Amino acid sequence: xxxxxxxxxxxxxxxxxxxxxxxxxxxxxxxxxxxxxxxxxxxxxxxxxxxxxxxxxxxxxxxxxxxxxxxxxxxxxxxxxxxxxxxxxxxxxxxxxxxxxxxxxxxxxxxxxxxxxxxxxxxxxxxxxxxxxxxxxxxxxxxxxxxxxxxxxxxxxxxxxxxxxxxxxxxxxxxxxxxxxxxxxxxxxxxxxxxxxxxxxxxxxxxxxxxxxxxxxxxxxxxxxxxxxxxxxxxxxxxxxxxxxxxxxxxxxxxxxxxxxxxxxxxxxxxxxxxxxxxxxxx
Amino acid sequence: xxxxxxxxxxxxxxxxxxxxxxxxxxxxxxxxxxxxxxxxxxxxxxxxxxxxxxxxxxxxxxxxxxxxxxxxxxxxxxxxxxxxxxxxxxxxxxxxxxxxxxxxxxxxxxxxxxxxxxxxxxxxxxxxxxxxxxxxxxxxxxxxxxxxxxxxxxxxxxxxxxxxxxxxxxxxxxxxxxxxxxxxxxxxxxxxxxxxxxxxxxxxxxxxxxxxxxxxxxxxxxxxxxxxxxxxxxxxxxxxxxxxxxxxxxxxxxxxxxxxxxxxxxxxxxxxxxxxxxxxxxxxxxxxxxxxxxxxxxxxxxxxxxxxx
Numbered sequence: 214x215x216x217x218x219x220x221x222x223x224x225x226x227x228x229x230x231x232x233x234x235x236x237x238x239x240x241x242x243x244x245x246x247x248x249x250x251x252x253x254x255x256x257x258x259x260x261x262x263x264x265x266x267x268x269x270x271x272x273x274x275x276x277x278x279x280x281x282x283x284x285x286x287x288x289x290x291x292x293x294x295x296x297x298x299x300x301x302x303x304x305x306x307x308x309x310x311x312x313x314x315x316x317x318x319x320x321x322x323x324x325x326x327x328x329x330x331x332x333x334x335x336x337x338x339x340x341x342x343x344x345x346x347x348x349x350x351x352x353x354x355x356x357x358x359x360x361x362x363x364x365x366x367x368x369x370x371x372x373x374x375x376x377x378x379x380x381x382x383x384x385x386x387x388x389x390x391x392x393x394x395x396x397x398x399x400x401x402x403x404x405x406x407x408x409x410x411x412x413x414x415x416x417x418x419x420x421x422x423x424x425x426x427x428x429x430x431x432x433x434x435x436x437x438x439x440x441x442x443x444x445x446x447x448x449x450x451x452x453x454x455x456x457x458x459x460x461x462x463x464x465x466x467x468x469x470x471x472x473x474x475x476x477x478x479x480x481x482x483x484x485x486x487x488x489x490x491x492x493x494x495x496x
Numbered sequence: 497x498x499x500x501x502x503x504x505x506x507x508x509x510x511x512x513x514x515x516x517x518x519x520x521x522x523x524x525x526x527x528x529x530x531x532x533x534x535x536x537x538x539x540x541x542x543x544x545x546x547x548x549x550x551x552x553x554x555x556x557x558x559x560x561x562x563x564x565x566x567x568x569x570x571x572x573x574x575x576x577x578x579x580x581x582x583x584x585x586x587x588x589x590x591x592x593x594x595x596x597x598x599x600x601x602x603x604x605x606x607x608x609x610x611x612x613x614x615x616x617x618x619x620x621x622x623x624x625x626x627x628x629x630x631x632x633x634x635x636x637x638x639x640x641x642x643x644x645x646x647x648x649x650x651x652x653x654x655x656x657x658x659x660x661x662x663x664x665x666x667x668x669x670x671x672x673x674x675x676x677x678x679x680x681x682x683x684x685x686x687x688x689x690x691x692x693x694x695x696x697x698x699x700x701x702x703x704x705x706x707x708x709x710x711x712x713x714x715x716x717x718x719x720x721x722x723x724x725x726x727x728x729x730x731x732x733x734x735x736x737x738x739x740x741x742x743x744x745x746x747x748x749x750x751x752x753x754x755x756x757x758x759x760x761x762x763x764x765x766x767x768x769x770x771x772x773x774x775x776x777x778x779x780x781x782x783x784x785x786x787x788x789x790x791x792x793x794x795x796x797x798x799x800x801x802x803x804x805x
Contacts, residue, residue: 220606228594305590309647310607312555312579319607494558 217314217322225297225326234293235330238338242277246345253353267360271369277342278373281335282380282446284413290331290381291388291405297327298392298486299401307495316491320393324483327385335377339370376446379475383438384409386482393490412439420459427461434464438478441471503530503566504655504687505537505554510563512549523549525711526563531655531689531704536681538702538719539691542798546711547691548586551659554689555584567655580608583653588663589644593633597624597643600632601650608651618646623672637664645676655687656680662694670697677701699790709798722793730766732757733782734773743776744769758786 225231280286301307310319343366350357387408392401416439423430434440434457444455448468457464466474512524524546531537541547552558554565556576565572572578591600598615605612619625622642632640641664648656661677662670678701680686692698698705699719706716715722733756734740741757744750748769749760761769763785773780 216606216609220603223599223603223606224592224595227599228592304592305587306592308552308555308557308586309590309604311557312582312584313604313608313651315576492559494552496552496558 214318214322217318218325220310221297221322221326222330224300225330228296228300231293231296231300234289234296235334237289238277238280238334239341242338242341242345246341246349249345250349250352253349253355267358267362267365270358270361271366274343274346274366275339275369275373277339278335278370278377278450279446280338281377281384282442284410287380287384287409288406290384291409292402293331294327294385294388295392295398295401295405297323298389299396299398302396303398311495317487320487320490324385324389327389328381331381331385335381336374339373343370372450376449379442379445382479383442383475386479386486390482390486390489393486393493412437412442416440416443416457420457423459423461431459431461431464434459435466436474438475440464441466441474444468444471445475504533504535504568505531505689506564506566506569507550507554508564508566510550510553510560510565512546512553512558513561522711524553524560524708527708527711527713528563529706529713529716531687533654533687534681534685535704536677536688536690536702538698538705539689539708540693540695540698540705540794541691541708543693545708545798547708548659550708551584551586551657551689551691555579555582555586555657557586580651581654582657583648583651583655584657584659585641585644585648585661586657586659588637588660589640589642589647591632591640591643591647594631596629596631597635597639598628600643601647604647605650610651614650614652615646618649621649621676622646638666638669641665642669645673649680653686655689658688658690660692661690662692662697670694673697674701695791695794705790707794707797715797719790722790729786730759730761730763730769731782731784731786732759732769732773732780735779735781739776740773740778743772743778747772756782 281290301310347357349355384405388401388405391404391408392398395401395404415434415437419430419434440455440457444466445468447453447455448471454465454468507527507529509526509528510524511522511526514521514523527546527550529537539547539550549558553560554567554572556565556572556579559573567578568581570578591597592603595603598619601615601618602612605615616625619628622645624639624642624646627635627639632643635643641661645658645661648658658677662673665673674697677688677690681688681703690698690702702719704716704718705722706713708714731753732740732744737752737755737757741750741752744757744759748765751758759769766783766785770780770783
């Protein structure tokens with residue numbers, strides 16, 4: 214298994230487009246940070262006025278961890294996963310490796326490498342985001358509130374990272390299944406985009422449509438992962454559960470229920486990916 | 497049957513059907529063949545005959561709709577790990593275009609779970625040492641093909657399956673490939689299963705061949721037998737030549753070829769030809785079957801409908 218993981222790592226750390234989707238966060242954020250610093254230095258009037266207290270400053274410093282759960286972040290995750298899983302079809306290279314390893318091992322290695330590289334990208338992105346914010350404050354003369362402790366900052370990063378896991382896993386599961394099913398990077402990316410967007414729109418607008426099909430809408434809302442991903446993130450970072458304002462009554466699932474439902478969807482989609490690939494003809 | 501007395505490769509009545517009901521296409525129908533250890537086995541057929549589908553089935557890339565693929569006596573469906581003893585080159589060596597030739601072999605070695613120690617020797621063997629650091633997207637078809645052969649031999653497999661291994665190679669490359677295939681079997685005891693449309697190459701390197709046409713194996717035999725069975729003319733040196741021509745012309749088609757006659761008689765008809773010539777008082781100086789080339793045989797067989805052969 215370690216050999217298979219190593220083989221995957223060789224491939225995708227040398228494929229510019231895929232590797233770029235990992236480094237887009239730290240490099241992009243560093244660039245944005247430098248621009249913000251330059252603007253702040255050249256024109257102090259537009260510089261960020263900063264946070265007045267330590268809790269607010271820390272919350273701003275770890276705000277990057279919200280990205281994996283938002284539309285743009287999930288699109289980038291989807292693009293990366295589509296490249297990792299569907300790239301072999303485009304390069305016609307499954308024929309090269311499938312005869313020599315159990316198919317389940319090949320897919321498992323792809324999951325390990327995809328999640329590890331995405332994890333590295335997001336951790337580095339969060340560090341760069343944090344450092345860029347601090348550097349901007351220092352260089353532009355914004356006051357840094359007293360009482361900021363390294364332990365509190367690290368704990369906030371930890372909570373942010375934990376909250377990012379559910380959308381990361383769910384997006385990976387959607388797109389990997391779409392990639393194996395369609396054998397196309399573009400199709401996987403498009404399906405991933407539409408499914409994640411649909412999931413988010415349904416979470417936002419389902420309460421509005423409840424009067425048209427009360428039982429069905431509420432049941433779907435409870436069974437689909439959209440609400441639960443956000444609920445998990447909210448509970449981890451703020452300790453509060455998400456209240457969904459249905460006309461028939463507010464819906465709020467306990468953390469454990471949301472965790473179980475998201476886990477169910479991830480396991481189902483990943484399981485389907487393994488099952489489909491094991492039975493697939495490589496023409 | 498133990499592993500040692502089983503054929504190295506055996507296809508038992510395998511079929512592959514794509515689609516369902518009215519739209520179903522039978523790409524391969526009831527193909528059975530077996531290949532023994534150390535044999536060089538040629539698999540021939542026109543485009544669309546089912547060669548590639550068959551090769552993909554014996555590599556576990558696609559699942560047969562019916563039948564069994566056995567490697568070293570073990571059912572591939574229930575024990576796919578047996579493919580670790582197989583090296584393959586399919587579709588002209590598709591590699592990761594953004595990696596160098598050497599990196600591609602490293603990826604392959606890691607996927608196999610071994611073999612990286614042989615990379616340098618294999619690159620040398622296929623003449624790619626100087627280009628090993630270049631990205632594969634800059635390789636010519638022939639270079640990819642040679643890299644594919646190196647990949648197929650990476651784990652020192654017991655059987656090597658080569659799908660059109662000489663595609664894209666120049667004359668010297670083809671000759672090198674021919675030597676390599678021969679040495680794999682003769683010097684290293686490997687079994688080679690090879691498909692090619694270059695029939696002259698197959699004729700020179702293969703011990704046995706199967707010809708597949710419209711999804712069915714229409715002929716399987718040693719190359720020598722195939723050519724002998726399909727020898728359909730005799731070359732006769734006799735005097736006087738005109739009298740010999742007259743004696744035979746009523747029974748067979750006869751044409752002059754320099755100082756000899758070419759008579760369209762099958763090998764089994766040789767005694768009758770001799771009797772006619774001797775009966776007509778003609779001096780017979782030489783008589784030999786004219787062997788068809790494998791290409792002639794192949795074209796004759798594939799011109800027939802499956803089942804006619």
